[in-house]
Amino acid sequence: MRRQNLAVVLGAVRVHSPLSRADVAGHVGLTRAAVSSLVDELIGRGALTEAPATASGRVGRPGRALAVSEQGPAGLGLEIGVTHLGACVVDLRGEPRVRRRVERANAGRPAGRVLAEVAALAAEAEAEAAALGLRVEGRVLAVPGVVPNGPGGLVERAPNLGWHGVRLADHWPDPDTVPEPENEANLGALAECWSAEPAVETLVHVSAGAGIGAALVIDGRLFRGARGFAGELGHVPIQPDGVECACGARGCLEQYAGEAAVLREAALAPHGGAAGASPAPAGDPIVLLAERAAAGHPPTLAALDRAGRALGLALASAVELIDPDGLVLGGAYAELADWLLPSVRAELAARVTVRPWAPEALRPSALGRRGPLLGAALTTVRRIMTDPTLLPAG
Template sequence: MTTVDHLRQVRLGNLRTVLLALVDRPGSRADLAARTGLTKATLSNLAEPLLAGGILVEEPATLAGMGRPSKPLRFHPDGPVAVGAEINVSHLAVETLGLDGETLERRLVPADLRKASARDVLDRVCALIREVTGPRPLLGAGLAIPGVVHDGVVVRAPNLPRLVGEPLALDLSRRLGVEVALDNEANLAALAHLWPRHLAGEDFVHVTADVGIGAGVVLGGEVYRGVSGFAGELGHVVIERDGIPCTCGSRGCVERYAGLDVILREAGRRRLDSLRRALSAGDSKAVDAVRHAGEALGVGIATLTNLFDVPTVVLGGSYAVLYDHLHDAVRSEMDSRVLAGGERHTRLVASPLGEFAVVRGAAGLITRRAVQQPERLFA
């Protein structure tokens, strides 16, 4: 490595340090120097191109106690944004996220996409993205799908078979004119609980549900994907050997007992909001449907907990919405089946991000890359 290359790497490393500090909270040059260990002169040199590029803004000077007035640096309110999009079986969702982790706009549109073509789906996704991004510079897009992803292509999606083999990331990138990163929706929902804030610690499983059920496994602060990206397929963990046939070709999978469409069918409801109202009213059919789903889900979660020994399980998506009615049944199965339960109690909590964890994680995938790889901000 030449001296020039070395100096460039040092500068990029310092930029990354500063940006990560600003993700945590705004600060003056003096404050940032204290928090990062960099000198004030270095901070000033690093800040100038970020200010000139509209990535940061310097607020008016304020006097806090003795000494010179402070001029805090923060991410520019009109600076570049990332967008996250989710293609699911029963809905489309999008969200824009600033570099500071603030949500700017979001949309969730119910839609039955089981038989939709890739072209039709991407047409609708693009229309939603254009609604929420506006005129601000776009850093890139994260795209989430309930299936197994490899090199920007869906290789397995039992509930969205027409999207398998389609180059979704490349097609969407061409339409938007920016880089698009495609990933599994459960992994991205888990990432939303890691970036830009740790919401569930560094070791947990995040379980989310629509028609299918996915689990994002987080170990040591990183999403665990497995060798081929198949890790976390909780929906296809078998809980009844000769049970109900599943779309994956197996039988007795968790999602055939605890998927949202199963819950709605058993409750005699068509939509999640209708189910919530029925549960609030104490409708016995709805209560029984959710309890039975919770028991099946609890068996699957106990299996994951025994495998990965995590201290926290986060219920997200539809499960977060139904958490108060699911909790007891899930907890009961976990208490009786988790082997380490006597030595260490596994927390069961609802995601604070609810139905938007997936799109927040998809957008966060882009903002995290931009902060960790500052050269992307100047591309």
């Protein structure tokens, strides 16, 4: 009960601060004495701060303003992308305080080498956070791959990296700082839920990078499936006898709406190797696609329309099966939403016919490609907000 009450008080201050102790008691329905004891404990654990007394304009003694601490506990998010590494430290208010990104071509590189570089980046981010008075309480790593349920820190497979059966502890230099791996699409979805106003309880979050990932949030909780493999939307077949996929199946969504497929259809070669395609200029291919679409480049517009129709076909099945409150286009899809949304919505309107469906229920993520890294950092913060006793007592 005390753990729950600590979380209630901490949550009230986070949402409504600045508050006095008396104000908190009014918000949470506990006695002032009980609230005062809980506040003292939260201050001792570094979760709250209390400013000097200030006049509130009300009769009685001036209150002392409580706020969630800008220093002390924090979460570290890490990310391995196909083309980059990232780190982010977020304080208990949910504010990013440290950000680092390094461009790296990670596909096909040895997992040990990649993880050693991520560990070095993590150490740099933690040192910078410490200089700001922040103390990392948990570490989560976003990976573009399948992470099975249960402990062990195993990445079952990450095909776009070329990883199979990689256990983080086998490669991480410091056994005390091994992060918890999680699928990047899952973390992007959680960041979206935690950042949305008002909160969305049930949604499908689909994102694209080198591959296509999806995550299901049902009643505010991430649905991982029986073994942690839920959300492989990129390998849902939309044309059973279609193009062969790298996974060994045919007609997978990735072959029609993935980054490489869109670049190919836009007459741009991701690596300069597609027949009849002009080499893509150096730089971010998603930014390039957005620039060409904005300029009215016909092959690019046609490629994005085709991708949107394929995506809408796959999402229609998800809508009928799950009945979500919303669909969110995250990752690279968010940056291409202006050109994807019309065809996705057209497919949904044509195929979702047995239940109510509003076009505005499909929207782009405000976080875009920042979602997975932010979600990784916020995972620790959310755990602390739910159970402040995870923090060491002062």
